[in-house]
Amino acid sequence: MQRSELTHCNSLPRNAYGRRNTRLVGLIATVCVAIGFTLAAAESKKPTNSKDVSKQALSEFNSLIGGWRGVGLPKRGSRTGAWIEKAEWVWDFDKNHVGIRYSIDKGKLLKTALLTYEPKSKNYRLRGQFSGKVERDYSGQMAGKKLVLESKPGDDGYVHRISVTRLNEKRTLVLFEKRRTQQNFYSRVAEIGYTRAGTSLAFEGAGEPECVVTGGKGTSKVSYKGKTYYVCCTGCRQAFDADPEGVLTDYRKKKAKEAAERKAKS
Numbered sequence: 001m002q003r004s005e006l007t008h009c010n011s012l013p014r015n016a017y018g019r020r021n022t023r024l025v026g027l028i029a030t031v032c033v034a035i036g037f038t039l040a041a042a043e044s045k046k047p048t049n050s051k052d053v054s055k056q057a058l059s060e061f062n063s064l065i066g067g068w069r070g071v072g073l074p075k076r077g078s079r080t081g082a083w084i085e086k087a088e089w090v091w092d093f094d095k096n097h098v099g100i101r102y103s104i105d106k107g108k109l110l111k112t113a114l115l116t117y118e119p120k121s122k123n124y125r126l127r128g129q130f131s132g133k134v135e136r137d138y139s140g141q142m143a144g145k146k147l148v149l150e151s152k153p154g155d156d157g158y159v160h161r162i163s164v165t166r167l168n169e170k171r172t173l174v175l176f177e178k179r180r181t182q183q184n185f186y187s188r189v190a191e192i193g194y195t196r197a198g199t200s201l202a203f204e205g206a207g208e209p210e211c212v213v214t215g216g217k218g219t220s221k222v223s224y225k226g227k228t229y230y231v232c233c234t235g236c237r238q239a240f241d242a243d244p245e246g247v248l249t250d251y252r253k254k255k256a257k258e259a260a261e262r263k264a265k266s
Contacts, residue, residue: 030107050119054098054213057117057124060142062216064089064168065232070174072108073191083108088193091235092213093242101235104128109176109190110162124149138162153181161186170196209263212251213239222246244245 067088075082085107092114094100101114115127118139120127126138126149138149152162163175172194177186209218211232218230222237224244231237240247 003093005194024081032036052097053119054117058091058098058100058115059164059214059216060088061115061147062211062214062232063166063215064100064164064172065091066219068172068192068194069197070104070107070192072190074188076188076191083191085199087192090233091239093235093239106133107192123204128162137162156175157181213247 001064014146026034049219067075067086070087071084072083072085073079083106086105087107088103090101090103092099097116099114102110102113102115104110104112109130111129111131113126116125120123121139123139123141124147128136128138130136136151137156138151139145142148142151145166147164149162149236150165151157157180158178159181161177161179163173163177165173167173174192174194176188176189176191179186210219212229213231213236214220216232216236218232220231220233220237222229222240222244224240229240229248231240
């Protein structure tokens, strides 16, 4: 409990004889204790380090994990210059970062990118490698369910923007735009309309397996000490294989906390 709250709780009214109202004292003390427990519980739910914070922020995109089939359209409503590509989003766990890797096969724009989160600035960052060996850094935030990322002005005289819109579990749009540094409006470069590969994995519902690493949708089995668990991508499989005991310990703590929270609400 903070000092200001303790001061407030000790500033109790007195009656005409200068004595504290004991009934009111008891009531206010109970409220103060309740506030203290609430603040302590809120603090205990916060991630303990920057990698945990990043992982929690990136879990927003668990619905993207997996393979996708995409159609690129330079012009809206026109098949002129269209192409077909494949893409995959996988978790990327490194000793220095937690991220989500976005890899594209047969794409005409982006080839690969790493999506990360910066706890200090509370911004998402994407470092992408494009056709022609062009590399570009983007940063931005969520706008509803859309992730909007913008680059700094480049040597080409343009500011570039990428918007990722998750329409549902089966459909995602990735829009590429650019504007001249001195202009305010963006012009379309192309938009990729993705459909989930193996759409049977995209249905939501109770009882579906859960990834023990990130809490996403479990689509692949892993085994440890004779028991079967699920992960959502190759990155999570590697993280599990590297430290199954640590992953399962964190997962059990998470499930125990969720169960306690559900019980408290019931």
